[in-house]
Amino acid sequence: MACVNPNEIMTPIADEFAPARVVASETMYEGLVWDVRRDSVDLGHEVVQRDLVDHPGAVAVIALDEEDRLVLIQQYRHPTRMREWEVPAGLLDVPDEPALLAAQRELAEEADLHADSWAVLLDYATSPGFTNETIRIFLARGIRPVPEEERHERTGEERDMPVRWVSLDEARDAVLAGRLHNPHTVIAILAAHAMRERGWRDLRPADEPWALRQALRDAASRAGSA
Known part of the structure; x- marks a missing residue:
């Protein structure tokens, strides 16, 4: 049986925003609403290329x-x-x-x-x-x-x-x-x-700051200037 750290049980589960460093970025396709971008991402132990759809975000009601x-x-x-x-x-x-x-x-x-x-x-x-x-x-x-x-x-x-x-x-x-x-x-x-x-x-x-979207838009801006 795996050993469980009791301190981890007390910590609420939550995603962690921890962007890896983008060493290069190229727009592969520029669309009407979203773009496709290819980032070279430094994972610490190696640099990998990842394609992603850069999207402005949306709301629903x-x-x-x-x-x-x-x-x-x-x-x-x-x-x-x-x-x-x-x-x-x-x-x-x-x-x-x-x-x-x-x-x-x-x-x-x-x-x-x-x-x-x-x-x-x-x-x-x-x-x-x-x-x-x-x-x-x-x-x-x-x-x-x-x-x-x-x-x-x-x-x-x-x-x-x-x-x-x-x-x-x-x-x-x-x-x-x-x-x-x-x-x-x-x-x-x-x-x-x-x-x-x-x-x-x-x-x-209703007006609570949307921290995740702002962080992602900031990260996209930084990647675009890489």
């Missing part, structure tokens, strides 16, 4: 009404060739726009909704093996419609998106049955369901 129903929109996603049911979400592609304002904008543009109450539900990195994309998921309550004359004109995949209100329990069951596949939607639903079981007592302020 799980909006609940007074009956604990959440709003879902159905959008075509070409890489998976599916029309996915998703919570409202969008890229952080407006320079210097705070994450909360981006989330409020996306909820209004994609679901024609405003919310009076906002909180951070959770933050996560979508796929650390190949991208630095991070997503902040907000919980929005006190839902009210955007006035008709103020509604956003949608284009592309967002045009004529179906909208559906689903109970949080039904959404959880759909996730566990494998009927929903969008990652931020899956995570948001399960997290909201778990948080409701805790009486919503561990929600974070």
Whole structure:
């Protein structure tokens, strides 16, 4: 049996931000939203090359009404060739726009909704093996419609998106049955369901600094100048 250090048991488990030194960096592909970068990374014992998708990050919103129903929109996603049911979400592609304002904008543009109450539900990195994309998921309550004359004109995949209100329990069951596949939607639903079981007592302020995303953007900037 392995020996367990009792001090380690007392330490809360948490990821550690500890960037390795980038000795060289090259942009292999410059895209409309994200780039593909090749970094030469000094691991201490050797230098390796790693390709990554340099992503600006995104926000998502799980909006609940007074009956604990959440709003879902159905959008075509070409890489998976599916029309996915998703919570409202969008890229952080407006320079210097705070994450909360981006989330409020996306909820209004994609679901024609405003919310009076906002909180951070959770933050996560979508796929650390190949991208630095991070997503902040907000919980929005006190839902009210955007006035008709103020509604956003949608284009592309967002045009004529179906909208559906689903109970949080039904959404959880759909996730566990494998009927929903969008990652931020899956995570948001399960997290909201778990948080409701805790009486919503561990929600974070909506304007809490997003340390992970800032650290990753700073690291990307340094790599780009390597």
